[in-house]
Amino acid sequence: MHKIAVAKGDGIGPEIMDAVLTIFNAANVPIQYEIVDMGKWVFDKGYSNGMTAEAQETIETLGILFKGPMETPKGKGVKSINVTARKTWNTYANKRTFQTLHGVDTVFSKAGIPIDITIVRENIEDTYGGIEHMLTHDVALCRRFITKPGSYQVIKYAFEMAKKKGARRITCGHKSNIMKITDGLFLEVFYEVAKEYPELNSDDVIVDDLCMKLVTKPDLFDVVVLTNLQGDIVSDLCAGLVGGLGFAPSANIGDHISIFEAVHGTAPDIMGKNIANPTALLLSGIGMLRHLGLMETAAIIENALLYTLESGIHTGDFGDKSIPSVNTTTFAEAIISNFGKEPANNPKPILENKYVTPTIFKLKSNPMLETKSDLEEVIVGIDFFIESNEQPTEVANKSLKHTMDIVKLVTISNRGTQVWPRGSVFTNLVDQYRCRFESIGDVPLTQVEILELTKGMMKDFKVCSYEMLNMFGGKKAYSLAQGQ
């Protein structure tokens, strides 16, 4: 008997969770549930991360959390309980499956174009670190971290899953034509991992092109893996292809703890009315059953759900308006009464292990520190981000005073566009420049030499921030300014 933690959540959470657990109980799902205290209501009691210490301990012991939607407390500085949970437990892969469901009308279902897309989104890194600063009154900065081990974990998971699923294609969505270093790293790791799976058809698409192709020819895609922000947007786009967030299950997969939840929120406008649609949470629960290896029970419940949708039974938020809608409880009862029936049109769930979420790939003892490189690493310069509302030539003249025998001022840019030594009068400027100093002939610089330079620049400017310019194995590990 498996034991899992269940958090019913806020808003419609308890209503849809009760409906799903009623269906599970009717199907004799061999799982024991331990209800844990988590959500906005727990936050309101003074628990700043939205869960009690007992809840955290239970989830960490049991390893699986099945959760309803949770309200994000309003107010500056308050982090989302959902995001905190994903990050705290390093659920690095967000997997969402999107399938055509008969009974849920979309332009594609009407056109007879089948959709079966799985989006795997990196769940921890990228701009979601939330590391943001105002550099000047007018200029905000968000740091974007893409790491090799972080990318490896999620991409490896996506390939394992694609292999078990027998995927037709696995595609990396990215923007490495612009973000050559960050997205470039993600793409490089993708093709490194792809070498381990020669039997899979792997390729990549630039994310804007991917969006266009997803809405014109969604049947071209099978498994798509993306970085966090791009994956966030593309997964909601895919939810739209199959009928909206009410039909979008989600699994947050980690090495030790995995979270299964619906993608939609707490729907405060309809809470307490017993009219919410439990389909997304049920689909997430079915994914959880498969994750636990309960293939047959998952198939019985999924078949009954698909049969119910196909027969036209629907809650008020979707379906044929000429057929009266039913409430949450009746919808759940209809599914239970359809146990043992198989849908005619909807894809029949497969009982084989093909769709099992793979055994999680465990990196060795200390995964995030393991990626070591033998490449020589030297500092060859520094980018100063300074506050100034002077003309670029004035900024340059002041900066040039601080050049040393071994260091030269190479370029000054504003919002990433070069404005010195060459620029255009048509470039709009904000009050924050980047002044780049590089060593002459790429001679390695010591941090003490960098400090001397920094002291000099600080005499003339407010330095808001700086970044070292590194060379790894003789290659520049930083991007050029636009026009440099």
Ligand code: NAD
């Ligand atoms: P929402 O998804 O709660 O609601 C958007 C619209 O969709 C509403 O009209 C709602 O009635 C409808 N809707 C959503 N789920 C439905 C369902 N199952 N059946 C029928 N109709 C449904 O989005 P929101 O209003 O932006 O967010 C409300 C709260 O939920 C916020 O506090 C937000 O932070 C939180 N939220 C939580 C999660 C999560 O727990 N993973 C995800 C998104 C939003």
